[in-house]
Amino acid sequence: MKKIAVTLAACSLSIGLSLGVASAQDAGQDMKDAGHETKSGAKELGHGTATAAKGVAHGTATGAKKVGRTTKNTTKKVVHGGAQKTDEGATKVEQKTEPQPQL
DSSP: OHHHHHHHHHHHHHHHHHHHHHHHHHHHHHHHHHHHHHHHHHHHHHHHHHHHHHHHHHHHHHHHHHHHHHHHHHHHHHHHHHHHHHHHHHHHHHHHHSOOOOO
């Protein structure tokens, strides 16, 4: 009876130790897996950020071109209108300064 109890205790101890080693290996592998997943997630995040930055840069460049064209066209209209009014004013002054025929 004593031999059976000692044998069972020895078997239980060896099984318990082997399970502890197996679970330690699993924990180590879990840590490695977590590290790989973190690395993969960081790469994906970086790629997404780069893609978004390119889209923003493109949108900014397109918007700047549109603003530039609009500013150019508006400036031309203002300058043309100002030149036309200046010409009208000069014509009026010229007409007023012409000598009047005497009656």
